[in-house]
Amino acid sequence: xxxxxxxxxxxxxxxxxxxxxxxxxxxxxHGFVANRAKARAALPxxxxxxxxxxxVKEHTLAHLDLYLEEYEAKVIEAGGxxxxxxxxxxxxxxxxxxxxxxxxxxxxxxxxxxxxxIAINAHLEAAGIKAVETDLxxxxxxxxxxxxxxxxxxxIHLTMDQVEADFRNxxxxxxxxxxLDEPGQLVAEARAxxxxxxxxxxxxxxxxxxxxxxxxxxxxxxxxxxxDLTQCLPRVHIVIASIEKAVPTLExxxxxxxxxxxxxxxxxxxxxxxxxxxxxxxxxxDGPEEFHVVLLDNGRTEMLGGEFHDMLRCIRCGACMNHxxxxxxxxxxxxxxVYPGPMGxxxxxxxxxxxxxxxxxxxxxxxxxxxxxxxxxIPLPKLMRHWRMREYEEGNTPAGYKLGLKLWAFAARRPxxxxxxxxxxxxxxxxxxxxxxxxxxxxxxxGWTRHRDLPAPQGKTFQQLWRAREKTP
Amino acid sequence: MAKNKTPxxxxxxxxxxxxxxxxxxxxxxxASVKLLQQAGCRVGVPQAQTCCGQPAYNSGDxxxxxxxxxxxxxxxEDFDYVVAPSGSCAGMLKHHYPELLGDDxxxxxxxxxxxxxxxxxxxxLVDIRGVTKVRARHDGAVTYHDSCAGLRELGVKAQPRQLxxxxxxxxxxxxxxxxxxxxxxxxxxVKYPAVSNAIVEKKTANIxxxxxxxxLAGDLGCLMNMAGKLSREGKDIEVRHVAxxxxxxxxxxxxxxxxx
Numbered sequence: 191x192x193x194x195x196x197x198x199x200x201x202x203x204x205x206x207x208x209x210x211x212x213x214x215x216x217x218x219x220h221g222f223v224a225n226r227a228k229a230r231a232a233l234p235x236x237x238x239x240x241x242x243x244x245x246v247k248e249h250t251l252a253h254l255d256l257y258l259e260e261y262e263a264k265v266i267e268a269g270g271x272x273x274x275x276x277x278x279x280x281x282x283x284x285x286x287x288x289x290x291x292x293x294x295x296x297x298x299x300x301x302x303x304x305x306x307x308i309a310i311n312a313h314l315e316a317a318g319i320k321a322v323e324t325d326l327x328x329x330x331x332x333x334x335x336x337x338x339x340x341x342x343x344x345x346i347h348l349t350m351d352q353v354e355a356d357f358r359n360x361x362x363x364x365x366x367x368x369x370l371d372e373p374g375q376l377v378a379e380a381r382a383x384x385x386x387x388x389x390x391x392x393x394x395x396x397x398x399x400x401x402x403x404x405x406x407x408x409x410x411x412x413x414x415x416x417x418d419l420t421q422c423l424p425r426v427h428i429v430i431a432s433i434e435k436a437v438p439t440l441e442x443x444x445x446x447x448x449x450x451x452x453x454x455x456x457x458x459x460x461x462x463x464x465x466x467x468x469x470x471x472x473x474x475x476d477g478p479e480e481f482h483v484v485l486l487d488n489g490r491t492e493m494l495g496g497e498f499h500d501m502l503r504c505i506r507c508g509a510c511m512n513h514x515x516x517x518x519x520x521x522x523x524x525x526x527x528v529y530p531g532p533m534g535x536x537x538x539x540x541x542x543x544x545x546x547x548x549x550x551x552x553x554x555x556x557x558x559x560x561x562x563x564x565x566x567x568i569p570l571p572k573l574m575r576h577w578r579m580r581e582y583e584e585g586n587t588p589a590g591y592k593l594g595l596k597l598w599a600f601a602a603r604r605p606x607x608x609x610x611x612x613x614x615x616x617x618x619x620x621x622x623x624x625x626x627x628x629x630x631x632x633x634x635x636x637g638w639t640r641h642r643d644l645p646a647p648q649g650k651t652f653q654q655l656w657r658a659r660e661k662t663p
Numbered sequence: 664m665a666k667n668k669t670p671x672x673x674x675x676x677x678x679x680x681x682x683x684x685x686x687x688x689x690x691x692x693x694a695s696v697k698l699l700q701q702a703g704c705r706v707g708v709p710q711a712q713t714c715c716g717q718p719a720y721n722s723g724d725x726x727x728x729x730x731x732x733x734x735x736x737x738x739x740e741d742f743d744y745v746v747a748p749s750g751s752c753a754g755m756l757k758h759h760y761p762e763l764l765g766d767d768x769x770x771x772x773x774x775x776x777x778x779x780x781x782x783x784x785x786x787x788l789v790d791i792r793g794v795t796k797v798r799a800r801h802d803g804a805v806t807y808h809d810s811c812a813g814l815r816e817l818g819v820k821a822q823p824r825q826l827x828x829x830x831x832x833x834x835x836x837x838x839x840x841x842x843x844x845x846x847x848x849x850x851x852x853v854k855y856p857a858v859s860n861a862i863v864e865k866k867t868a869n870i871x872x873x874x875x876x877x878x879l880a881g882d883l884g885c886l887m888n889m890a891g892k893l894s895r896e897g898k899d900i901e902v903r904h905v906a907x908x909x910x911x912x913x914x915x916x917x918x919x920x921x922x923x
Contacts, residue, residue: 515862518862519865555846599730602731603731605711641892656692
C-alpha cells in the first residue's frame with residue numbers, strides 16, 4: 191500500500207473526530223490490557239520467561255544464517271520448497287508464479303502481516319486471481335478496502351454497527367430481513383460465506399509466527415481455525431514469512447509461544463497452534479500436495495547488528511500498541527502504513543524510509559509503557575530516539591522547530607547567560623500572569639494554549655531566590 | 664536510619680533544580696531543600712546548572728544533549744548525591760547520561776559514577792535516607808498521578824504513597840489509570856498538540872471522577888499539563904507537586920491558581 195505516514199497529523203485529527211473509532215478504541219483497556227494483566231499475574235515466572243524468550247531470539251539472530259539454512263534443509267527434506275525473497279517485489283513475483291503454475295483462480299489467505307507488508311492481495315487481483323481473506327478481521331477490512339489498524343486485531347477500529355451495515359451491503363444474496371444484532375450472528379454469517387471460498391480455493395497462503403529450524407516446521411497461532419482450513423484444503427500451501435521468525439528448536443518455539451498469547455490477548459495459549467511441516471505425506475488424511483515457503487528479507491538483514499537490531503526480536507503480539515496512549519487516542523490508520531503503534535514507529539522507517547515515516551518515531555510521549563509490556567524487552571523508546579537522531583543528523587528535523595531548539599540550547603549551554611535571561615523572563619511573565627495565575631493564550635505557545643491553560647511563573651526564579659537567601663546571613 | 668549528627672558527616676546533596684521548577688515554581692525547590700535538610704542532608708545548589716538536556720536529547724540533537732550532560736556532570740561531580748524533584752530529569756541524569764557519554768572513554772566512567780549518585784527526590788528520602796514519615800498536615804483527600812519516567816525508569820511508586828500516608832489529615836484516593844501517561848511528553852505536547860490533548864482529556868476525566876479535590880505528582884511538566892487542562896475545563900481541582908505537601912509548604916497558590 192502507498193504510505194500515508196507523512197500525513198500523520200491530519201490523519202490523527204481525523205481519527206480524533208471519528209466517533210465510532212473512538213468508541214472502538216475505548217474497548218482496548220477493558221479487553222487486551224486487562225486480559226494481559228490477568229494472564230501475567232497468573233504466571234509468577236512470566237518475567238523470567240520474557241528473559242528466556244529474549245535470549246532465544248538473540249541467539250537465533252546472532253546465527254540467523256545458520257538457522258535459516260537448517261530450516262531450509264529440513265523443509266526440503268520434508269518435501270517442500272523454499273524461495274528466498276530479498277525484496278517485497280521478489281516475494282510478490284514468487285507467489286504469483288506459484289499461483290500461476292497451480293492454475294489458481296481463487297486463493298484463500300490466513301492472516302499475515304507480511305502479506306500486508308508486500309501487499310500481496312492487490313498483486314494477485316491485478317493478475318486476475320481472487321484473494322479471499324479468511325480471518326474475520328481481515329475479511330472485514332478487505333470488504334471495506336482498508337488496511338489493518340492493528341497487527342493482531344486488524345478491524346479493531348470498527349464497531350458492530352459498521353460491520354452489520356457492511357455485511358448487508360456486501361452479502362446481497364442473503365435475505366435482507368435477517369437479524370444481525372449480535373456478534374455470534376455476524377460470525378455465523380461470515381463463516382457461511384467464507385466456507386465457499388475455502389472450498390473453491392486452489393492455493394492457500396498463510397503467514398508464520400515462528401519457523402523452527404530443527405524440524406522445518408512453520409507455526410501459526412489463530413483463534414478462528416481459518417488458518418487451518420486455509421492451509422489444509424487447497425492443493426497448494428504457501429507460507430510467507432520474514433526471516434527473523436526463525437527459532438532453533440521446538441522447545442524454543444514453546445518458550446516464545448508462552449509469552450506471545452499472554453502478551454497479545456491474555457490467553458494462556460491461542461485456540462489453535464498449528465505446525466506445518468512439508469506437504470501431505472502418504473497416509474496423511476489431509477494436507478496440501480505442494481508446500482512452499484517464501485522467506486522475505488525486505489531490509490531486515492540491514493537491521494541485523496545495527497542500531498535497530500533489537501526490533502528484529504519482535505513477535506508481533508501487539509502489546510505495545512494496546513498500552514500506547516498515542517495509539518489509544520488515534521488508532522492504527524493514523525500511522526499511515528501496515529505497522530502501527532510503537533513497534534510500527536520503529537519498524538516502518540526501516541522498511542519505507544525515515545523521510546516517508548518521520549512522524550512516527552516523533553509521535554510518542556516516551557512514556558515507556560510499550561517497553562514495560564514488551565515480551566521481548568525491546569527498548570522501543572530508545573529505538574524511536576535513534577530515529578530522531580538519524581533524522582536530526584540528516585537535517586530532516588523541521589526548520590522552525592530546529593531553530594527554536596538551537597536558540598534554547600545556545601542559552602542552556604551558557605549558565606550565566608541562561609540565568610540572566612530566565613531571571614528577566616520569569617518575573618516579567620509572572621507579572622502578566624498574576625491576575626489569573628495562568629495564561630489562556632500566549633504568543634509562540636499556541637500549540638499549548640489552544641487546548642489548555644499555561645500556568646504562570648510564581649515570580650523570581652529559584653536561582654535568584656536562592657542566591658538572595660545565601661547572601662542574607 | 665543513618666542520620667549523621669555532625670555537619671561534616673552529613674551527606675552533601677546537590678539539588679538539581681530542573682529548568683521548569685527554576686522558572687515556573689521555585690517553591691518546589693524550597694520544599695525539596697526543606698525535605699532534604701529534615702532528612703539530615705546538607706544541600707547545595709550549583710549555579711552552573713540549567714536544564715538536563717532532554718529537549719535536545721529527545722529531539723535527536725545529540726551534540727547539544729551531550730554538551731548539557733557534560734555541563735551538569737561537571738557542576739555536580741563533587742557532591743555525595745544529586746537529587747532532583749522530578750523523575751523525568753533524574754531519569755535523564757541517571758540512565759541517559761551514561762548512554763550519551765558512554766562512547767568516549769574519557770567520559771564513560773565519569774557518567775557511570777555520576778549516575779550512581781543520582782536520585783529522584785521522594786525515592787531518595789525513602790530508599791536512601793530511610794525517611795518513613797514527614798511532619799506535615801494537609802486536610803482532605805488527594806489523588807496521585809504516577810509520572811512515567813519516575814515510575815518506569817526509576818521505580819517511584821510506593822515511596823510517595825508511603826510518605827503521603829504520614830501526612831496528618833490527608834487521605835489518598837487512587838484514581839483509575841494513575842500509571843497511564845498524561846500526554847505531556849515534553850516537546851510532544853507542542854509538536855502534536857491535538858494528540859496530547861486527547862490523552863490529557865482522559866487523564867483529567869479520571870482525576871475528576873474521584874472525590875479528591877487535590878492532584879499531586881512528582882514532575883512539574885506533567886503537573887502543568889494536567890493543571891492547565893483542568894482549569895481550561897473549569898474543573899476546580901488544586902494541583903501541586905508532592906514535595907510541597909510533604910514539606911508542609913502548601914500555602915502558596917496552587918499551580919495555575921491566581922496569586923492572592
